[in-house]
Amino acid sequence: MSMDINNADPVALVVAPPVAGKPGRRKGGLLWLLNARLAVGLVILLVMGLGSFILPYFAPADPSVQATYMRNLPMSGVHWLGTNALGQDIFWFLVFAIKNSLMLGILVAVGVTIVATIVGLSAGYIGGAFERIVMLFVDTFITIPLLPILIILGALIRGNTSFFTVGLIIIIFGWAWDARTVRAMALSLREREFINMARFSGANTVDILAKDIFPYVSAYILVGFINTVLFAINTEATLAVIGLSKVEVPTLGSIIFWALSYNALFTGQYPWIVAPIVATVTLFLGLFLTSTGFNQAFASKRGVS
Amino acid sequence: MGVLAYVAKRFGLYLAVLFIGLTITFMLPRLMPINPVDGYIGQIQSRANGTLTPEAIEEMRANLEVLYGLKGDILTQYFSYLKRVVIDFDFGPSFTYYPTEVSTMIVTALPWTLGLLLTSTMIAWLLGNMVGLVAGYFHKHKAASVLEFVGILLYPIPYYILAVTVLLLLAYIFPIFPLSPTFPVGEMTWAKVGMIIYNSLLPAITLVLAGFGWNILSMKALAVATTEEPYVTYARLKGASNWTRMTRYVFRNALLPQVTALALSLGMIFNGALLTEIIFSYPGIGLIMRTAATGGDYNVLYGAITLSILAVATAGLVIDLIYPLLDPRIRTK
Numbered sequence: 001m002s003m004d005i006n007n008a009d010p011v012a013l014v015v016a017p018p019v020a021g022k023p024g025r026r027k028g029g030l031l032w033l034l035n036a037r038l039a040v041g042l043v044i045l046l047v048m049g050l051g052s053f054i055l056p057y058f059a060p061a062d063p064s065v066q067a068t069y070m071r072n073l074p075m076s077g078v079h080w081l082g083t084n085a086l087g088q089d090i091f092w093f094l095v096f097a098i099k100n101s102l103m104l105g106i107l108v109a110v111g112v113t114i115v116a117t118i119v120g121l122s123a124g125y126i127g128g129a130f131e132r133i134v135m136l137f138v139d140t141f142i143t144i145p146l147l148p149i150l151i152i153l154g155a156l157i158r159g160n161t162s163f164f165t166v167g168l169i170i171i172i173f174g175w176a177w178d179a180r181t182v183r184a185m186a187l188s189l190r191e192r193e194f195i196n197m198a199r200f201s202g203a204n205t206v207d208i209l210a211k212d213i214f215p216y217v218s219a220y221i222l223v224g225f226i227n228t229v230l231f232a233i234n235t236e237a238t239l240a241v242i243g244l245s246k247v248e249v250p251t252l253g254s255i256i257f258w259a260l261s262y263n264a265l266f267t268g269q270y271p272w273i274v275a276p277i278v279a280t281v282t283l284f285l286g287l288f289l290t291s292t293g294f295n296q297a298f299a300s301k302r303g304v305s
Numbered sequence: 306m307g308v309l310a311y312v313a314k315r316f317g318l319y320l321a322v323l324f325i326g327l328t329i330t331f332m333l334p335r336l337m338p339i340n341p342v343d344g345y346i347g348q349i350q351s352r353a354n355g356t357l358t359p360e361a362i363e364e365m366r367a368n369l370e371v372l373y374g375l376k377g378d379i380l381t382q383y384f385s386y387l388k389r390v391v392i393d394f395d396f397g398p399s400f401t402y403y404p405t406e407v408s409t410m411i412v413t414a415l416p417w418t419l420g421l422l423l424t425s426t427m428i429a430w431l432l433g434n435m436v437g438l439v440a441g442y443f444h445k446h447k448a449a450s451v452l453e454f455v456g457i458l459l460y461p462i463p464y465y466i467l468a469v470t471v472l473l474l475l476a477y478i479f480p481i482f483p484l485s486p487t488f489p490v491g492e493m494t495w496a497k498v499g500m501i502i503y504n505s506l507l508p509a510i511t512l513v514l515a516g517f518g519w520n521i522l523s524m525k526a527l528a529v530a531t532t533e534e535p536y537v538t539y540a541r542l543k544g545a546s547n548w549t550r551m552t553r554y555v556f557r558n559a560l561l562p563q564v565t566a567l568a569l570s571l572g573m574i575f576n577g578a579l580l581t582e583i584i585f586s587y588p589g590i591g592l593i594m595r596t597a598a599t600g601g602d603y604n605v606l607y608g609a610i611t612l613s614i615l616a617v618a619t620a621g622l623v624i625d626l627i628y629p630l631l632d633p634r635i636r637t638k
Contacts, residue, residue: 145572241465
């Protein structure tokens, strides 16, 4: 959920069922489309992921250290995107930013997925008063606007926080959307014929969970995971842009925070502000295409079989 | 009966959301390892260059603790907090702009936020749904996928990127709008209203763009699914025109999940509005929160967050109460 604010999950929520219900009438055309989507998304993620995790080993200096180079150098062979007003190399700062943002996103997504799956599945399967109380909390957490709470937390712990505390806070306030999705899934699975079929054929609970439910659920969890990565990167970046995250750590948000606070626009340092914009848009597009691509691929697979 | 039960259930959820939200707001600073009172005293001490006597500091601490409701055990604090917030809507004075009351500051900023937020959300929702409807209804045409492409491109872009890009494009490269907006205060004249609208256009464009993509995508998916329904085929066989089928058959049915989705995503839309205000220096609740956060003005922060929870929960309630008017199934059940 999120700051995204405009975050990812609602679309997954709304898009998934109709696509799944779409019969394979235009199978040929549709298959081509979804493969293209997924392929483009995966290629973007692969390039950016590998690049940002391997390149830092070749970094000439830690880009978060200020005054390493001359200030405000233009683009050149030595500094591909120039240097900023703090004497940091913009290209390397960006590489580290993508790496840190991706790492934070993946860590948060792991946490959120675990919490959401436990809460959602237990609510869906146990039902009754337990489900009602849990869903009350889920709905509350969805309704409460996240950013004000994060701003207060940011104001309270600013300076005394580590980068990972920020991730932890995002997990604490970000699990509700996914829990809602998982619960909806659990509810619909509970009623499915093939679950009953397996049960009547003598399969035990572990077998059913592993062989019937998990393959079905894993697709959604994967899509939810990617959406949560998107949400987490976005949330941290948002906090960083307004200066309430750990802005010394290079992330996709903190680079824009520094560019804005040093008025990169007025001083005409386009690379400083344009490069992170391009990188963020590309990364988010990659994540989004991968998530919807998977969604469609799984949907059509279920439709075909 | 159906409607009554629905309204009662929805109202119960509303109260629960408010209660849990206020409780979280109350607990947050008390769970933190940092004491705002110490922070203030540190600030005042440094302003006075460390000339305060220990007695003066003790007295100040006692005063501040009374002022911020930190006296007594946690239950007493909690109940007096609820009473102050719910019944009196009193958050005490602002620290930075002492002795201005927090509630006054919030009431001044609220119309700005509401005006920007309501207008842009309505436009984004209507436009996005219309484009999504066309893209979904004519999904077999090549041109429709162009519309969907717009949604795919816009949707995953975060608010802050949209805001900075819009600023870069429309205020810097093509200087149509001012880079740093000015918002006149005092009595309203037509000239001032025009100026406010002109200066609000950039944040509004950002918010519309941000909401637009999501609405296109979800409406398109819903419209595609609805178009395949037997009753739409029946309408076609009956001889209903394309327009009638699209608006009366597909749109009305696909609209319902979109209304629910709007109610659910209000919190996120609100987050986006806050951020947009901060980036564009638009004088709403978001800017107040941002200023208060950097200045350590906790009373203002708690007032603003309480109001945010209240506003979002109430808007959700209103939308959900309108829902039975759109969906006859709830009325007749």
